[in-house]
Amino acid sequence: MTVVSIPWLELAIFVPLAGAGLVGRIRDPLAALRWTLAFGAVALGCAVIAWLCFATGVAPDGTSPQDVVPRIFGEQVFSLDVLSAPLVPLVALLHFLTALATARTKMTRFSFTWLLIGWSLRVATFGCTSPETLSVLLSLNVVPPYLELVRRGRPTRVYTLHMGLFLGLLLAGLAASGSLAAVLLMAAVLVRSGTFPAHLWVADLFENASFGTALLFVTPITGMYTAVRLVVPASPPEWILQVIATASLVTAVYAAGMAIVQAETRRVFSYLFLSHASLILVGLELHTAVSLSGALALWASVIVSLGGLGLTLRALEARFGRLSLRSYHGLYAQSPSLAICFLLTGLASVGFPGTIGFIGAEMLVDGAITANPWIGVLVVAASALNGIAIIRTYLMVFGGRRHMSGVATHITLRERIAVLTLATLILVAGLWPQPTVLANHRAAEILLKTWSPSERELHEVTKSVLHSVGGASPPLSNG
Helix, strand or coil: CCCCCCCCHHHHHHHHHHHHHHHHHCHHHHHHHHHHHHHHHHHHHHHHHHHHHHHHHCCCCCCCCCCCHHHHCCCCCCCCCCCCCCCCHHHHHHHHHHHCCCHHHHCCCCCHHHHHHHHHHHHHHCCEHHHHHHHHHHHHHHHHHHHHHHHCCCHHHHHHHHHHHHHHHHHHHEEEEEEEEHHHHHHHHHHHHHCCCCEEEEEEHHHHHHHHHHHHHHCCHHHHHHHHHHHHHHHHCCCHHHCCCHHHHHHHHHHHHHCCCCCEEEHHHHHHHHHHHHHHHHHCCCCCHHHHHHHHHHHHHHHHHHHHHHHHHHHHHHHHHHCCCCCCCCCHHHHCCCCCCCHHHHHHHHCCCCCCCCHHHHHHHHHHHHHEEEEEEEHHHHHHHHHHHHHHHHHHHHHHCCCCCCCCCCCHHHHHHHHHHHHHHHHHHCCCHHHHHHHHHHHHHHHHHHHCCCHHHHHHHHHHHHCCCCCCCCCCCCC
């Protein structure tokens, strides 16, 4: 058996499910964490190997002759392409670091079983290209947060209404045809992405669910993946793309402004996510190679940077409880490592030079200005407001009079590993951006080619076109 013949992607999906079956039987939280990390390390390794096989061209379509799912169902269900290949290991890494950085005080309230189930569902979602299977996975993804809200005895109305609307629109769009299908799917994407006015569920989820569950549910930005797989390939009328771009642009500026005036760190984070997710959708709907390349780069950087920012806030909550921004807390002296991680991940999310988000933000702004100067101005305004919100939150949490506490607040070894991993990714990708830029530009050109109105008849063979690119990188065009 060779490396290529092993179904790495399927293993990355099913290993967490197997782990959930075992961890669910364990009552000791510390033992549950250890088994979660063991299964998670194996699943993360499988996801990384699957990506490497695709990136190096060893397995151009991310599959192998020995894939398990085709032997069971008779068709290819899971595979990697230029879009999903880098996202699968990032989603797996986010789940692994969330489990790794879980503090002892959070273990009794955070379900590792549901973390592993959610892990499997999200990796499967990003490794799926079939519209029917994708719709099933998107439906299953909304279940774990709901069950946690019920288990914690917290309100479920807002979340249920929004996710019910999302699923209704999604299924109706798949059943319809023509422009009606595109409209329904567009509306489903806007609800799932938290686009104004269907944005209330994001802040409500962060308010009532555990920080880890809410973070893992929203940070991969599944709405963007839904748009790429279901809405744009259907070649919708131009006005539908304009509606998505306009709604996303309004949401990006609105959410960034709201993030500045929030009085709690969780609500700040929820609005930062809404703004960044909307900016990525703007880049998608501008439909140019530069803007789409920037959106894809920003998508990956947001998973890393906002994921790291959320884990930092989660670690602070484990020590000091939920933090209000109505007064200064002076926590730098108590937790300097967390302060540095907060600033690094926060600035990376808004495209600070030398970080993972810089190139993506620059390409998105350049593409927006080329398409329409006013769009470029609003994109810059949203990014600037997000930066102000991050600096304000940092000063309120870590600045001011020194906080004195009798509780041990030093960073643990597991948290230190998570912080160093994120810092390495943010800085290495920021200081050596060429590989990601080339990969994102190649992916953008291929996606735009398959979405071109002059080639709508090729929509049925989109997957084969994507899979055919394998490892060789075509030359960049002057556009």
